[in-house]
Amino acid sequence: MSALSDTARPAIAHGMRLQWEEAQQAHVLLYPEGMVKLNGSAGAIMSRCDGTRTVTDIVTDLERAYGATGLAADVQAFLTLALEKRWLELRE
Amino acid sequence: MNTAPTPGPSGPGPPLWLLLELTYRCPLHCVFCYNPTEFARTGAELPTEDWLRVLREARALGAVQLGLSGGEPLEREDLETIVAEAHGLGYYINLITSGVGLTASRIAALRAAGLDHIQLSFQDSTRELNDFLSSTRTFELKARVAELIRAHDYPMVLNVVLHRLNIDHVGEILDMAERLGAQYVELANTQYYGWAWLNRQQLLPSRAQLARAEAATQRFRERVAGRIQVYFVVPDYFERRPKACMGGLGSVFLGIAPDGIAMPCHAARMLPGLDLPNVRSADIRTIWYDSPAFNRFRGEAWMKEPCRSCPERTHDFGGCRCQAYLLTGDATNTDPVCDLSPHHQLVTDAVARAERDAALAARAEHVLVFRDHRISIKAP
Numbered sequence: 334m335s336a337l338s339d340t341a342r343p344a345i346a347h348g349m350r351l352q353w354e355e356a357q358q359a360h361v362l363l364y365p366e367g368m369v370k371l372n373g374s375a376g377a378i379m380s381r382c383d384g385t386r387t388v389t390d391i392v393t394d395l396e397r398a399y400g401a402t403g404l405a406a407d408v409q410a411f412l413t414l415a416l417e418k419r420w421l422e423l424r425e
Numbered sequence: 426m427n428t429a430p431t432p433g434p435s436g437p438g439p440p441l442w443l444l445l446e447l448t449y450r451c452p453l454h455c456v457f458c459y460n461p462t463e464f465a466r467t468g469a470e471l472p473t474e475d476w477l478r479v480l481r482e483a484r485a486l487g488a489v490q491l492g493l494s495g496g497e498p499l500e501r502e503d504l505e506t507i508v509a510e511a512h513g514l515g516y517y518i519n520l521i522t523s524g525v526g527l528t529a530s531r532i533a534a535l536r537a538a539g540l541d542h543i544q545l546s547f548q549d550s551t552r553e554l555n556d557f558l559s560s561t562r563t564f565e566l567k568a569r570v571a572e573l574i575r576a577h578d579y580p581m582v583l584n585v586v587l588h589r590l591n592i593d594h595v596g597e598i599l600d601m602a603e604r605l606g607a608q609y610v611e612l613a614n615t616q617y618y619g620w621a622w623l624n625r626q627q628l629l630p631s632r633a634q635l636a637r638a639e640a641a642t643q644r645f646r647e648r649v650a651g652r653i654q655v656y657f658v659v660p661d662y663f664e665r666r667p668k669a670c671m672g673g674l675g676s677v678f679l680g681i682a683p684d685g686i687a688m689p690c691h692a693a694r695m696l697p698g699l700d701l702p703n704v705r706s707a708d709i710r711t712i713w714y715d716s717p718a719f720n721r722f723r724g725e726a727w728m729k730e731p732c733r734s735c736p737e738r739t740h741d742f743g744g745c746r747c748q749a750y751l752l753t754g755d756a757t758n759t760d761p762v763c764d765l766s767p768h769h770q771l772v773t774d775a776v777a778r779a780e781r782d783a784a785l786a787a788r789a790e791h792v793l794v795f796r797d798h799r800i801s802i803k804a805p
Contacts, residue, residue, distance in 0.1 A: 348580035356439045356487025363517035365542040365582045
């Protein structure tokens with residue numbers, strides 16, 4: 334599996350919508366007749382995938398927000414999975 | 426069930442999936458429609474303001490996936506108003522339509538109002554069968570509507586209900602979906618409720634047909650390699666375990682019929698003694714959490730053997746209550762699709778009869794009952 338480029342700009346896939354749901358206390362991904370409830374870290378990553386931030390930006394932002402380091406591998410792994418599931422797409 | 430659960434960690438969760446059946450009016454007359462055969466004798470349709478109130482009350486509880494269906498929802502002239510309110514509330518809005526009435530100006534207005542997605546139904550890949558099964562001339566119209574959907578940058582989601590008369594065309598249906606630019610295709614084998622129940626012996630496919638259709642679907646999936654998602658909904662009459670209907674009644678699904686009746690599944694108004702509440706006289710919170718009808722089939726206390734002591738009860742919830750009622754006359758019985766049910770033979774006999782009929786090449790068009798207002802007035 335080829336690693337996702339650090340300069341790629343992931344965005345929520347066309348026809349899908351990410352939003353915070355108060356009743357579920359979670360981010361959910363909505364698409365035609367379906368819904369995925371995201372766990373906390375998935376929600377934190379996906380909500381930063383706006384098509385303008387690069388993968389590096391997203392990692393930096395998360396490390397700052399959570400006071401952590403060394404998140405790059407986990408973020409890369411999740412983004413790769415989300416791209417495979419077509420939850421995300423890459424913007425040029 | 427003696428006590429009504431209340432919202433909270435141990436009680437039922439919110440009605441995440443809200444389906445509004447805005448009208449029973451429909452220009453089509455499909456033989457496999459799951460709408461109640463007595464639809465023409467139900468009460469007046471809810472006015473706009475009641476639908477808007479239902480949207481607000483359900484959203485406050487946590488409803489987020491919204492289906493707008495019917496009948497044909499485009500028959501409602503206030504559809505754009507309903508969509509706009511739903512969009513403002515944060516719903517993801519699915520329009521489930523035959524495409525009849527979806528003009529260029531209406532799709533533009535629905536887009537502007539915030540509609541998220543359109544699921545377009547086809548009856549077949551051929552004009553002859555599409556038009557025969559729906560008793561309309563709509564095949565070319567649907568192709569034009571598919572163009573409009575694509576032109577408005579919507580994901581293309583096609584739905585085709587399968588049965589004996591069209592299941593041999595699955596390969597061609599999928600090729601048509603690809604030509605139309607589909608991203609999702611739902612091949613939904615007929616569920617036998619309402620009009621489909623009347624026509625069951627003409628619509629049940631044979632096992633050989635089903636196997637061929639699944640093989641054709643698999644070949645297509647391999648060829649398109651994820652570019653198009655194909656959902657093949659298996660006809661449960663051919664299974665040995667029942668479907669987990671609605672994820673358990675009263676678990677996530679809330680349907681509202683055109684006359685305001687609130688239902689824990691699409692077909693629940695057929696169940697005797699359920700006393701379904703109406704949104705005209707009760708708010709959604711009370712209906713969802715406190716009404717006897719929505720609590721009737723929550724949990725396991727209602728179950729009989731073999732479900733009651735079965736380890737699988739926690740994931741199939743005993744199957745479909747409506748199917749149990751239709752086939753055995755008792756909604757609390759195990760869904761007879763399950764081969765542990767003492768009534769399982771009712772299902773295998775129906776399949777065997779259908780096999781014989783199909784082998785005799787019975788001329789189905791002579792006996793099919795088309796969904797029709799005049800017939801509905803007199804339907805049992």
